[in-house]
Amino acid sequence: MTLSEFDIIRRYFAAAGARRNDVAVGIGDDAAVVDVPRGRQLVLAMDTLVSGVHFPEETRAEDIGYKALAVNLSDFAAMGAEPAWATLALTAPRNDPAWLAAFAEGFSVLARDTGVQLIGGDTTRGPLTVTVQVQGFVPHGQAVLRSGARPGDVVYVSGSLGDAGLALRRWQQGWAPISIDEQYLAMRLNRPVPRLAEGCALRGLASAMIDVSDGLAADLGHILEASGVGATLALDALPLSPVFQRVCAAMGQVQGARLALSAGDDYELCFTVPAARQEQVERQFAAFDCGCRVIGVIEERAGLRVRQTDGSPLLFEHGGYDHFAAP
Amino acid sequence: MTLSEFDIIRRYFAAAGARRNDVAVGIGDDAAVVDVPRGRQLVLAMDTLVSGVHFPEETRAEDIGYKALAVNLSDFAAMGAEPAWATLALTAPRNDPAWLAAFAEGFSVLARDTGVQLIGGDTTRGPLTVTVQVQGFVPHGQAVLRSGARPGDVVYVSGSLGDAGLALRRWQQGWAPISIDEQYLAMRLNRPVPRLAEGCALRGLASAMIDVSDGLAADLGHILEASGVGATLALDALPLSPVFQRVCAAMGQVQGARLALSAGDDYELCFTVPAARQEQVERQFAAFDCGCRVIGVIEERAGLRVRQTDGSPLLFEHGGYDHFAAP
Numbered sequence: 001m002t003l004s005e006f007d008i009i010r011r012y013f014a015a016a017g018a019r020r021n022d023v024a025v026g027i028g029d030d031a032a033v034v035d036v037p038r039g040r041q042l043v044l045a046m047d048t049l050v051s052g053v054h055f056p057e058e059t060r061a062e063d064i065g066y067k068a069l070a071v072n073l074s075d076f077a078a079m080g081a082e083p084a085w086a087t088l089a090l091t092a093p094r095n096d097p098a099w100l101a102a103f104a105e106g107f108s109v110l111a112r113d114t115g116v117q118l119i120g121g122d123t124t125r126g127p128l129t130v131t132v133q134v135q136g137f138v139p140h141g142q143a144v145l146r147s148g149a150r151p152g153d154v155v156y157v158s159g160s161l162g163d164a165g166l167a168l169r170r171w172q173q174g175w176a177p178i179s180i181d182e183q184y185l186a187m188r189l190n191r192p193v194p195r196l197a198e199g200c201a202l203r204g205l206a207s208a209m210i211d212v213s214d215g216l217a218a219d220l221g222h223i224l225e226a227s228g229v230g231a232t233l234a235l236d237a238l239p240l241s242p243v244f245q246r247v248c249a250a251m252g253q254v255q256g257a258r259l260a261l262s263a264g265d266d267y268e269l270c271f272t273v274p275a276a277r278q279e280q281v282e283r284q285f286a287a288f289d290c291g292c293r294v295i296g297v298i299e300e301r302a303g304l305r306v307r308q309t310d311g312s313p314l315l316f317e318h319g320g321y322d323h324f325a326a327p
Numbered sequence: 328m329t330l331s332e333f334d335i336i337r338r339y340f341a342a343a344g345a346r347r348n349d350v351a352v353g354i355g356d357d358a359a360v361v362d363v364p365r366g367r368q369l370v371l372a373m374d375t376l377v378s379g380v381h382f383p384e385e386t387r388a389e390d391i392g393y394k395a396l397a398v399n400l401s402d403f404a405a406m407g408a409e410p411a412w413a414t415l416a417l418t419a420p421r422n423d424p425a426w427l428a429a430f431a432e433g434f435s436v437l438a439r440d441t442g443v444q445l446i447g448g449d450t451t452r453g454p455l456t457v458t459v460q461v462q463g464f465v466p467h468g469q470a471v472l473r474s475g476a477r478p479g480d481v482v483y484v485s486g487s488l489g490d491a492g493l494a495l496r497r498w499q500q501g502w503a504p505i506s507i508d509e510q511y512l513a514m515r516l517n518r519p520v521p522r523l524a525e526g527c528a529l530r531g532l533a534s535a536m537i538d539v540s541d542g543l544a545a546d547l548g549h550i551l552e553a554s555g556v557g558a559t560l561a562l563d564a565l566p567l568s569p570v571f572q573r574v575c576a577a578m579g580q581v582q583g584a585r586l587a588l589s590a591g592d593d594y595e596l597c598f599t600v601p602a603a604r605q606e607q608v609e610r611q612f613a614a615f616d617c618g619c620r621v622i623g624v625i626e627e628r629a630g631l632r633v634r635q636t637d638g639s640p641l642l643f644e645h646g647g648y649d650h651f652a653a654p
Binding site: 047081120126 | 361380446452454462
């Protein structure tokens with residue numbers, strides 16, 4: 001069976017995601033046309049996943065479809081914004097209907113869950129590369145930026161850190177996840193849950209926010225730089241999942257918290273909160289499964305410092321994943 | 328010199344294009360935030376260019392940067408929409424500052440000319456692939472769709488057809504454009520002029536519109552399908568540039584008009600107009616350099632028919648470029 005570009009779009013993507021009544025023109029014309037509600041600002045996030053760079057080549061098509069949308073929704077969470085419409089640029093080496101159907105299904109499951117409609121994009125032939133853009137809204141002037149952290153603010157992180165990074169390391173060692181623990185780690189890598197409700201709840205509470213895609217140290221570093229401040233974290237305070245701790249112990253890896261500090265792909269939220277609003281934040285998070293934890297404090301002195309259990313400073317590499325760093 | 332992903336964004340892209348005061352948050356946060364004016368609908372177009380597929384691998388970086396934006400602006404023209412903000416997903420195999428600077432300059436020249444600001448995107452390492460999304464506005468309910476053509480409407484095309492396709496064919500034969508004619512053709516391929524003013528002028532006049540990216544026959548075919556109509560074109564009526572005619576003659580290619588019917592990449596506008604509005608359209612186009620020409624008529628009977636000089640039907644392949652067709 002040979003499907004044309006147009007057949008592919010019609011068959012797999014035209015119905016992907018939610019149905020929204022603010023879409024005037026969806027897939028099938030030169031451009032999409034939608035209605036932005038009054039009093040809202042338009043928010044746009046775009047991220048690319050490249051095969052072999054952002055995910056192992058053997059990753060399942062449905063996981064790629066899911067994750068390509070999830071990483072953008074995570075950016076929305078980090079702005080306190082609500083997603084509405086997605087566009088998809090899919091470059092694929094072959095016209096493989098089974099692969100395309102699985103990819104579209106993975107994308108669609110998350111899109112439906114989050115009320116997002118796929119309204120346009122482009123399908124082209126070439127090395128596997130997926131770019132998704134998500135567009136949506138935030139009430140006027142209420143987007144949570146990276147630049148608002150102030151000395152004295154408390155640093156929080158949602159959920160737990162290091163699971164995805166641990167999965168990726170094991171994958172790179174020729175891993176085939178079998179046990180329940182391993183499958184949990186693989187899910188954390190392949191199916192990150194964008195913290196959308198949590199992000200929206202933090203509007204008006206968090207002074208700065210970012211999602212942890214490149215690693216906590218690197219991403220918190222962006223907040224520090226944009227805000228012109230520094231921070232000290234307690235290594236012991238980093239939230240580690242029970243699975244992460246078990247697998248690290250089984251590997252003889254005693255420095256789990258150090259991996260959690262630098263590993264990317266967790267898509268948790270890292271945010272800063274003025275002390276006066278801490279109680280409100282913790283009340284809000286009581287409603288969320290993922291929870292949140294205080295991991296440090298914002299300080300005037302630039303730079304990121306990490307204290308170990310005995311109070312001594314941890315020396316670590318600041319950088320997260322840099323796509324153009326020498327391999 | 329080694330630049331990080333963040334250096335690249337700061338150095339080459341943060342200042343690309345126009346400065347707009349409706350941009351609340353541009354490059355440098357998790358997402359961009361902009362203001363959509365009241366009474367306007369939001370329009371979004373996304374297109375990908377893959378090296379070796381959409382442009383020859385030896386294409387200059389500045390031409391790739393220009394064209395990646397131009398093909399999206401052409402979609403805007405075909406909707407009668409006004410562009411405002413662009414996002415860019417650039418996947419490149421190396422961190423080559425000279426290449427990146429040239430790419431950004433080509434992109435920026437066209438962005439400034441058209442009042443477009445680059446507000447976000449992603450830079451990743453991988454095989455050269457460029458996805459651009461342009462977002463902008465159209466007055467409520469006034470987007471020109473593909474679906475409005477009615478029997479009796481006249482079919483127009485702007486500018487001339489075939490120049491870009493002829494350049495691409497010559498390029499594939501190991502071409503190095505030297506003469507003024509050759510350079511003109513290369514410009515038509517590498518630096519297509521999006522017909523933005525023309526497209527906006529056709530709001531309320533054209534009943535349907537598309538831009539000619541895959542070839543006239545294929546793209547007009549999309550209008551016919553979306554509108555549930557057919558058309559007959561006169562092969563002799565296709566507008567051919569003097570350069571195109573000279574080069575075809577020099578090549579001993581007597582069937583220039585047939586190439587003009589099927590060749591893509593011209594980014595002219597193909598549109599349909601009710602007879603009662605023809606005079607208005609031609610008055611409007613008197614102000615535009617590119618001009619426009621009647622090439623056929625919309626009919627009730629489905630399908631595209633092309634008449635040759637002697638009135639006999641031309642048999643031709645309907646399809647334009649299909650990215651997933653067997654090579």
